[in-house]
Amino acid sequence: MLEALQFEFMRNALFAGILASVTCGIIGTLVVVNRIVFISGGIAHASYGGIGLAFFFGLPYMFGTLGFALLTAMIMAAVTLKKRHRSDTIIGVLWAVGMALGVILTDLTPGYNVDLMSYLFGSILTVPNADLWLMLGLSIVIILITGFFYNDLLAMSYDEEFARVRGVPVNFLYFLLLGMIALSVVMIIRVVGLILVIALLTIPPYIAENYSKSLAKMMLVSALLSMAFTVIGLWLSYMFNLTSGATIIMVGAAGFFISVLLDRFKRKK
Numbered sequence: 001m002l003e004a005l006q007f008e009f010m011r012n013a014l015f016a017g018i019l020a021s022v023t024c025g026i027i028g029t030l031v032v033v034n035r036i037v038f039i040s041g042g043i044a045h046a047s048y049g050g051i052g053l054a055f056f057f058g059l060p061y062m063f064g065t066l067g068f069a070l071l072t073a074m075i076m077a078a079v080t081l082k083k084r085h086r087s088d089t090i091i092g093v094l095w096a097v098g099m100a101l102g103v104i105l106t107d108l109t110p111g112y113n114v115d116l117m118s119y120l121f122g123s124i125l126t127v128p129n130a131d132l133w134l135m136l137g138l139s140i141v142i143i144l145i146t147g148f149f150y151n152d153l154l155a156m157s158y159d160e161e162f163a164r165v166r167g168v169p170v171n172f173l174y175f176l177l178l179g180m181i182a183l184s185v186v187m188i189i190r191v192v193g194l195i196l197v198i199a200l201l202t203i204p205p206y207i208a209e210n211y212s213k214s215l216a217k218m219m220l221v222s223a224l225l226s227m228a229f230t231v232i233g234l235w236l237s238y239m240f241n242l243t244s245g246a247t248i249i250m251v252g253a254a255g256f257f258i259s260v261l262l263d264r265f266k267r268k269k
Contacts, residue, residue: 009125009126009127010125010234010238012127012128012129012132013124013125013127013234013244014230014231014234015132016124016127016131016132016135016190016191017124017191017227017230017231017234017248018227018230019132019135019136019139019187020135020187020188020190020191020200020226020230021204021223021226021227021229021230022139022143022223022226022227023138023139023142023183023184023187023188024184024188024200024201024204024205024222024223024226025204025205025208025219025220025221025222025223025224025225025226026142026143026146026219026222026223027142027180027181027184027201028184028200028201028202028204028205028222028226029205029208029215029218029219029222030146030153030157030177030180031181031201031202031205032202032205032206032209033157033158033205033209033215033218034156034157034177036177036178036181037198037201037202038088038091039076039080039087039091039178039181040181040185040197040198040201041095041197041198042072042076042091042092042094042095043069043072043073043076043178043181043182043185044185044188044189044194044197044198045095045098045099045194046068046069046072046094046095046097046098046099047065047068047069047072047098047182047185047186047189047194048098048099048101048102048103048119048194049068049072049097049098049099049101049102049105050064050065050066050067050068050069050098050102051064051065051102051106051119052101052102052103052104052105052106052109053068053101053102053105055105055106055109056105056106056108056109061131062131062134062186065186065189066182066183066186068098069182069183069185069186070179070182070183072094072098072182073178073179073181073182074175074178074179075094076090076091076094076178077174077175077178077179078175079091081171081174118193119189119193119194120193120194120195121192121193121195121196121243121245121246122189122190122191122192122193122196122243122244122245122246122248123190123193123245124190124191124192124234124244124245124248125244127190131190135187135190138183138184138186138187139187141183142180142183142184145176145180146180146219149173149176150215150216152168152169152173153173153177153215154215155168156168156170156173156174157215184201185197188200188201191230191245191248192245192246192248192249193245196245196246196248196249199249199252199253200226200229200248200249200252203225203229203249203252203253203255203256204221204222204223204225204226204229204252204255205218205222206256206259207221207222207225207255207256207259208221208222208225210259210263225252225255226252228255229248229249229251229252229255230248232248232251233247233248233249233250233251233252234247234248236251
């Protein structure tokens, strides 16, 4: 791995993976404890419409995708708060519409043939320096917001009704959380792609939950696990000429199954 770091694209890939891992540790933990994995998947896949818009109108990839993902997240937040019993259907519709819109707009983009695979399965080896700075900025924003609202997010995550009684602005925090998920998704798309975003958001927090006694510790352990999966996945993809995003997820999946087996072994003893 050290010899690979002599190449700028590998250094950029490593930094992008670390930044995405920090975000995954924080937001992924909140996704898991609030049980909103399906909503996160809807935001991730619908955001492909933003990729199509960005290429069609000649906008920077990050800004186009970020704007569309945030808009989708706000719509989903409003729907799931007001019509929870129909939320899965509406999320599924937005999921499909966003993907279809992205594909059609990329087809209509004049003079440019977009490589769909790089967005579906990640393109971490092509992250430019400009995107790294934007990813760093997004990571800092997520860390600061989570730190400022930590106690309220903690209350909402474990007992929403109690949080409302205590005067916690649950509705505002819910919109805020889905907005941060949208920010995270835009970052993670670069690392593992649209299809594998949910795996990186959920596998490390699931493992971390078994070894954590607080939300903050779960976030920290999850971030460290994400970093480990990313670094090992990058090394394996470099050594064996494999797709980076898929390799990172397979490493995470291996960690997941090992964790499940260890947990069962402990219960038997």
